[in-house]
Amino acid sequence: MFTTRKRSVFGGAAIIASAALVLGACASGDNGATPGEPVDPTVEEVTLNFAFWGNDVRAGFYNEALDAFMDEYPNITVNSTFLGFPEFWEARQIEAAGGGLPDVMQFDYSYMRQYSENGLLLDLGPYLGDIIDTSGISDEILSIGVVGGVTTGIATSTNAWGMYTNPILAEQLGVESYPGGGSWDDYNDWINEVSGQLDGHWGGTDWTGRIQNFEIQLRAEGGNLFTEDGQPGFDEARLLEFWQQGEAIRNGGAIPGQRLEEIAPVSGFDAALTLTELTWDNFGAGYLGNLGEPYTSLGLVEPPVHVEGARDLYLKPSMLHTISAGTDHPEAAALLVNFLVNSPEVGSIFGTNRGLPASQTQLAGANLGELDAQIRDYEASIADRLGDAPPVPIVGYGSIEETFRQIGAELGLGTITPEQAVERFFTEMNVILNN
Incomplete structure (x- = not known):
C-alpha cells in the first residue's frame, strides 16, 4: 500500500486502502508490475502532461497547485502547458487526430460530448469514490461530466x-x-x-x-x-x-x-x-x-x-478535468484530477479563478477574498433568473x-x-x- 503525507487527498486511511485496490485493478501494463499486484504511482517514476487554457495569472495558480501536488507525490512529475482558449482547442484537435492528447486536461463543457463519444476520454467510473473522492461533490455536479451514461469529466467549479x-x-x-x-x-x-x-x-x-x-x-x-x-x-x-x-x-x-x-x-x-x-x-x-x-x-x-x-x-461548469483515454498512467492521472478538484490547498490558491469550487472540501479551503465573495454574492443575487441548464452541448x-x-x-x-x-x-x- 502506498503512503501519502496528506491524507486529505483521499479523505482518510480507509479510502487510501481502497484506492490501492483500485490501482491494482486498473493498472496499465507498462509499469513492470506483476499482473494483479497493486500498482503504486507514488513509487513508480511517472511523468504526466497537463494542458489548460488561460492567461499568465491562471498559469501562476496552476504552477503553485502542481508544485504542491508534486510535493505530495514526489515520484510523479507534471509538465504543464497553456494557451488561449481558441488555440487550446486547435491544439487538442491536432493531438486527437494523432492520438497524442495530454494525460490530463482542463476541459470545457462544450467539447464533452464530442470527445467522449469519439472515445478520446477515459471512463472515470472505476476511480470515483476511491482515487477520486466524490464525497464533497453533489450528484447534480457529478452528473455534469456524464455523457452517454459514462463519467468522463469532473467539474472543478460552477459559474454564471x-x-x-x-x-x-x-x-x-x-x-x-x-x-x-x-x-x-x-x-x-x-x-x-x-x-x-x-x-x-x-x-x-x-x-x-x-x-x-x-x-x-x-x-x-x-x-x-x-x-x-x-x-x-x-x-x-x-x-x-x-x-x-x-x-x-x-x-x-x-x-x-x-x-x-x-x-x-x-x-x-x-x-x-x-x-x-x-x-x-x-x-x-x-x-x-x-x-x-x-x-x-x-x-x-x-x-x-x-x-x-x-x-x-444558468449555472454551468466553468471547466472540468478529464483524462485522455490513451494515457499510460491512468492511476497517477486520477490522483492529479482528485488533487485539482478536491484539495483544500488548491482551493486556497485559486479562490474563484476557475469559478466557485464544486467540491465542498475545496471550497472550505478557499479563502474568499473581495472578488471571490463578490462572485458568490452575485450568483446568489441572480437566483430569480437561474433556470435549468441547457442540453449537453452537441458534438x-x-x-x-x-x-x-x-x-x-x-x-x-x-x-x-x-x-x-x-x-x-x-x-x-x-x-x-x-x-
Whole structure:
C-alpha cells in the first residue's frame, strides 16, 4: 500500500486502502508490475502532461497547485502547458487526430460530448469514490461530466454569465458605471452615451459577437441554442435580428474592431479601454491581473434582460478535468484530477479563478477574498433568473462557438454585413453538424 503525507487527498486511511485496490485493478501494463499486484504511482517514476487554457495569472495558480501536488507525490512529475482558449482547442484537435492528447486536461463543457463519444476520454467510473473522492461533490455536479451514461469529466467549479464593470476607471473618466440589468436597448443607449463623452475609451464591446448573449435571449423566449436532438433552436431571421442589434453601437459606441485587433490577445476591458465586459463570472481574477494598478476592484452585475421575469441564466461548469483515454498512467492521472478538484490547498490558491469550487472540501479551503465573495454574492443575487441548464452541448458545439466569435469579429471590423454573416454562419454550422 502506498503512503501519502496528506491524507486529505483521499479523505482518510480507509479510502487510501481502497484506492490501492483500485490501482491494482486498473493498472496499465507498462509499469513492470506483476499482473494483479497493486500498482503504486507514488513509487513508480511517472511523468504526466497537463494542458489548460488561460492567461499568465491562471498559469501562476496552476504552477503553485502542481508544485504542491508534486510535493505530495514526489515520484510523479507534471509538465504543464497553456494557451488561449481558441488555440487550446486547435491544439487538442491536432493531438486527437494523432492520438497524442495530454494525460490530463482542463476541459470545457462544450467539447464533452464530442470527445467522449469519439472515445478520446477515459471512463472515470472505476476511480470515483476511491482515487477520486466524490464525497464533497453533489450528484447534480457529478452528473455534469456524464455523457452517454459514462463519467468522463469532473467539474472543478460552477459559474454564471454576468457583466464586469470598472468603477475605478469610470470615476477617473468622470462617467457613471453601468448599474446592470435593464434591456439590451438600455445597454446600447448607455454605451453610446458614455462613449460619446470619452476620447480613447468606450462603454463596451459589441456584445453580439458572443454566442452566450444570443443564448440567453433565446432562453428568455423559452428556447435554447440547440434542442435535445441536436437541432438549432433558431432560424436565419432570429439570428439576423440578433446581429442587427449590434448596429446601434458598431459605429462609435463600441470599441472599434480594429482597436481590438491591435491589443489582442487581451480584450478592451483587460486593457482598461472599455468600462464593461459580458462574460463568465470567474474571469474577474484574470482581469485584475491584467489590469494591474490602480484597478484593484471591479463591479459584477447582471446582464441585460431580454424578457422581464425570464429564467434565462444558468449555472454551468466553468471547466472540468478529464483524462485522455490513451494515457499510460491512468492511476497517477486520477490522483492529479482528485488533487485539482478536491484539495483544500488548491482551493486556497485559486479562490474563484476557475469559478466557485464544486467540491465542498475545496471550497472550505478557499479563502474568499473581495472578488471571490463578490462572485458568490452575485450568483446568489441572480437566483430569480437561474433556470435549468441547457442540453449537453452537441458534438461540434465548440467549433460552432468559435465560428460565431470569428464572424462577430468581422462584423465589428465592418468587413461583413449582418445578412452576409447569417448566411455564412448557417453554411458553416451545417457543415459542422453534418460532418
